[in-house]
Amino acid sequence: MIADHGLTLLIPSYKRPEPLAALLGRVRESGIGSEIDIIVADDGPDAGVQEVVRGFSDCGVRLIVNPTNIGYSRNLIQLFNACRTSCAILSADDDLPDVDQIRALLSTPSGFSMGVTIYRSKNGAIYRPVQQGRVTGRYFRPASNHAPGIVYHVPDLANAIAYLARRLDGGCDFALTYPQVVLLMYLLCEGRECRWIPLSPINEGSSEPSGVLNSKGIAYYAGSARLQEFFCLWSILEELEALFPDDPTGELGVMRREHNTNAFGLVSQAVLELKGFDADLWRGSAVFNSLRSVRPSALLKFGADRIRRRFGR
Known part of the structure; x- marks a missing residue:
């Protein structure tokens, strides 16, 4: 116990x-x-x-x-x-x-x-x-x-x-x-x-506003912070793949696939908020490589959510 x-x-x-x-x-x-x-x-x-x-x-x-x-x-x-x-x-x-x-x-x-x-x-x-x-x-x-x-x-x-x-x-x-x-x-x-x-x-309890900020002093839930979150988590997965190269539990591969799916929402939210591309954040091809393995259902869900926001339905 x-x-x-x-x-x-x-x-x-x-x-x-x-x-x-x-x-x-x-x-x-x-x-x-x-x-x-x-x-x-x-x-x-x-x-x-x-x-x-x-x-x-x-x-x-x-x-x-x-x-x-x-x-x-x-x-x-x-x-x-x-x-x-x-x-x-x-x-x-x-x-x-x-x-x-x-x-x-x-x-x-x-x-x-x-x-x-x-x-x-x-x-x-x-x-x-x-x-x-x-x-x-x-x-x-x-x-x-x-x-x-x-x-x-x-x-x-x-x-x-x-x-x-x-x-x-x-x-x-x-x-x-x-x-x-x-x-x-x-x-x-x-x-x-x-x-x-x-x-x-x-x-x-009282649910006070969060004071957690990223390294640039931006609230963690802001679009630009979410995009940076994507890259940091991508880096963590790469490091863990180096530390556990054979993925003995199989969990690392599962987390990679889940991150790739969730990444679509993170990236899309940031694009909508920033209304463009930030070259420093969109470095390499990590975003696009991840989106290749996104579950189709996630793409459809995001598309439907975006339409509702745009047209109020």
Whole structure:
């Protein structure tokens, strides 16, 4: 059981004291703080965040204060390194824990490196539905696009975290904004057990605007950032193909095919937004090579969506 290994709630925080107070207030009301560890990493640094955490000292919340902003991904790595239990679950500072579901999670069998749970919007809609059994390369993006609620067996992450850190040192925008996806990709290549878990221990709270920016200071969801995301993920796949040349699990080839299909939407969104081609971004033939293997259904879906946007239908 996960309870046998211990569970830590990891909360990277960036200048959001009010929603963080709501999150920790639910922890205090439920008494779950006596059953799990909790760490908040303040990446402002922000006096308001620190004051909130100090106000919940009776809940055993540990506080890490970064002297300067180190970014979301490096803050996440820092939290993993500070974790004293074998298992950890991630929450944004504006999310809310479902305490009954956390207690159910503690009774869940362990034996996996990453567990992907249900993630619900504040209105109850399911952002991240779960499948059954193992997480495979086909679902590597749906499984990990949203970081909150993913459960990790921290000792199994050593190689994946080292790879993520190398990508960050190299200025990879995808690693800056989607560290959890990079971790899952590496774990799948290693043949680690990644599993769907039909629980929703962490769900959307106040849903504050994201402060995650790419290396150029652009919001990660902007069209130009999405196009850069394509190239960075392409580079990651090439690196993983070099690190795992025989693709022993077969998952790398599956992730490549899925990326090629998803790439059409990323690239097309950027073209529509930018209204042209940026020579620096459209380097090489990576985009066009990827589009050759796109599933026809994806092309048709994009075409239909574009017509609806254009004509309002």
